[in-house]
Amino acid sequence: MRHIPGHIKVVLFDHDDTLVGTIGPKWAEHKYIAKTYYHKDLTDDEIRLHWGRPLEELVGILYGTEDIKQAIDHNVAHHTEFEKELFHATLPMLKRLKAQGYKIGIITATSRFSFSHDLSHHKVPTEILDYTQAADDTNFHKPDPQVFKPALAWLKSQSIEPNEVVYVGDGLHDMKAATGAGFTFLGVETGLVTAEEFAKNGIMSVPDVSHILAD
Numbered sequence: 001m002r003h004i005p006g007h008i009k010v011v012l013f014d015h016d017d018t019l020v021g022t023i024g025p026k027w028a029e030h031k032y033i034a035k036t037y038y039h040k041d042l043t044d045d046e047i048r049l050h051w052g053r054p055l056e057e058l059v060g061i062l063y064g065t066e067d068i069k070q071a072i073d074h075n076v077a078h079h080t081e082f083e084k085e086l087f088h089a090t091l092p093m094l095k096r097l098k099a100q101g102y103k104i105g106i107i108t109a110t111s112r113f114s115f116s117h118d119l120s121h122h123k124v125p126t127e128i129l130d131y132t133q134a135a136d137d138t139n140f141h142k143p144d145p146q147v148f149k150p151a152l153a154w155l156k157s158q159s160i161e162p163n164e165v166v167y168v169g170d171g172l173h174d175m176k177a178a179t180g181a182g183f184t185f186l187g188v189e190t191g192l193v194t195a196e197e198f199a200k201n202g203i204m205s206v207p208d209v210s211h212i213l214a215d
Contacts, residue, residue: 003186003204003206003211003212003213003214004102004166004186004212004213005166005184007163007164008102008164008165008166008184009102009103009160009164009165010102010103010104010105010130010155010158010160010164010165010166011097011102011103011104011105011165011166011168011212012104012105012106012107012131012151012165012166012167012168012183013104013105013106013107013167013168013169013209014106014107014108014167014168014169014170014171014174015106015107015108015110015115015118016084016108016109016110016170016191017170017171017190017191017192018168018169018170018174018188018190018191018209019086019087019090019106019209020084020085020086020087020090020118020122021084021085021086021087021190022084023051023191023192024085025082025083025084025085026082026084027044027047028082029075029078029079029081029082030042030047030058030059030062031047032078032082033063033071033074033075033078034062034063037063037074038063038064038065040063040064042062046062047062048192050062051192052109052142052171052173053141054109054135054141055072055075055109055110055111055135056068056072059071059072059075076113079114079117080117083121084118084122086122087190087208087209087210088210089208089209089210090122090209091122091124092210093209093210093212093213094124094128095128096213097212097213098128103130103131103158103160104128104129104130104131105129105130105131105132105133105151105154106129106131106132106133107131107132107133107147107148107151107167108132108133108134108135109135109141109142109147110134110135111134111135111136112134112135112136112137115132115134116134131151131154133150133151137150138150142171142173142174142176142177143172143173143174143175143176143177143180144177144180145176145177145178145179145180145181147177148177148178148181148183151181152181161182162181162182162183163182163183163184165182165183165184166183166184166185166186167181167183167184167185167186168185168186168187168188168209168212169185169186169187169188170187170188170189170190170191170192170193171191171192171193172193172197172198172201174187175187175198175201175203185203186203186204186205186206186212187203187204187205187206188205188206188207188208188209189205189206189207189208190207190208190209193205195207
């Protein structure tokens with residue numbers, strides 16, 4: 001398992017565009033809501049410019065509204081019409097990591113509501129996951145390393161040091177937060193960041209999570 005150093009005890013994952021495909025369905029959802037409720041034609045370039053922001057910030061910018069609660073309500077009302085896609089390698093990879101003795105966690109900037117729905121919809125066995133953290137669990141957001149404060153507290157309770165953790169994510173904001181917290185970072189190229197961009201930042205990356213356990 002050359003992508004996971006031998007001293008690693010915990011593998012933490014980003015969720016969107018790392019374990020599940022989010023860009024396709026959720027960009028379509030934002031375009032639908034913007035058009036239906038705000039009479040605005042969103043472009044891919046507009047969404048890409050702000051992608052990765054917390055949802056409360058994102059919807060205000062994309063829809064051009066100050067009524068964030070209403071914008072979130074629109075997202076909640078339509079979220080099952082635009083389901084995220086579970087990458088085919090995600091569950092087999094998580095199960096293999098668990099069988100190898102690693103502790104596994106998911107730390108996501110999505111809401112607990114949306115995250116819990118995704119786990120249920122994709123039938124992710126809860127016993128696979130030792131730790132989960134959603135946007136509701138912290139006031140900080142990537143790339144701020146303080147986003148990992150709850151996770152660091154959990155790791156301490158498990159007698160695990162930050163340098164014994166690898167964080168897997170698809171964005172440079174994931175990388176900055178993870179390395180700032182003292183974790184090893186591994187990039188996946190299933191989001192908006194290419195292998196070349198990861199390499200320019202001195203980061204090893206793989207095409208998708210199926211390659212994490214490559215020999």
